[in-house]
Amino acid sequence: PRSRGRVASDKPSGLVVAAEDPVSELNPLLRPPKGARRGYALLPPLLKVLSDRGHQNWESEVPRLQPDSRALRYMKRLYKMSATKEGIPKASKSHLYNTVRLFTPCSECKHRHSDLAKGDVHSVDLLFNLDRVTALEHLLKSVLLYSFDTSVPISSPITCMCHLSVKEHDFSSQVCPSVAHSVAFSLHVEVKRKWVEIDVTSFLQPLIATNRRNIHMAVNVTCLMGDPQHNTRLENPTGMALVPPSLLLYLNDTSEQAYHRWNSLRHSRTNPERPRQRNMPLVDPMGDRGKENSQGKRASRWRR
């Protein structure tokens, strides 16, 4: 407790709790620091269990909207690829993220279909609310995730062209936003694949970096049979209905509670036997190569 001088570790004694979480009437020592707004999925309910002495109903009171089943299936698949059955994160070079958030569009505004002859199968306006992204979560990659219903047997590969445009959301008029600027993607969908990820990182980076809470985008996907690589003529549209895409954000959570794999990788290399100092400052992911200074030499002498 603070009354006895320095806290064991200089981690903030408070835990970050979600604003809507009922646990905010906690012991003042556990109150989150002023700036903290949103909580981490796991901490508020843990706190609730601790503050609910004696009760057994630890049901987390925060009501949760049910997620889309396809989105749930995709995230379970991502979990299996990222962690073991016991929940231990798998070590892999490409796996730099420690947080992945999947958002389904909170509202969509159907565009009228333009001329089908051009194969314009699917265009829709989507609104994603990113309130759950915390200020300490930095964007690594973002993709639009389309799921194809592969129950319909498709004879040949499909080629799709996707036009994406984002617009400042004009709250005054609920009419769908007009196109602000767009980027064209072309993607080649093999018949059997269930999911298609369209990388929109460069597109959304500036919006997410400015802590934008609502992202309004118009997506226009045109899919045609045939395969341009084998210069087969693109014939008529596939007639396949596309489900509105989800937005997937791969993030690096820089908070204390999150797992920083480069930290543990680097630490286990330097002094494996000594237990890690709890208040060890986060190691720079680029490492301190090249910072050869007197202190560095003394430390390496000490290590020897």
Add this chain to the structure above:
Amino acid sequence: DENPKEAPAAPPSNLSEYFKQFLFPQNECELHNFRLSFSQLKWEKWIIAPHRYSPQYCKGDCPRAGGHRYGSPVHTMVQNIIYEKLDPSVPKPSCVPAEYSPLSVLTIEPDGSIVYKEYEDMIATKCTCR
């Protein structure tokens, strides 16, 4: 040796008895298994994975002199001496986790979005006396 006149302490009659006090306690400090499922906390509706979680814990007595065995600093022995010789209100060293491993959790957020998160320090993997 403040008073050299004092006769040197007589060697202990029974050496094995004497050394017994430095042996490791029967229920020495070590890592114990504990496994829970989030359904016991009725959280399975919003914690989708993992189904089982083994946080483990440390339990047992710390040896009086054995600092080196647990990677304990010398302070641990000093604290023991304080407890035994100077002030019993100062607690004996405790058996606590020294190292942890992370845990990946898949949860449903209140707004219906789904988040995969890796949390630091969720599973105790090594114990120490401090």
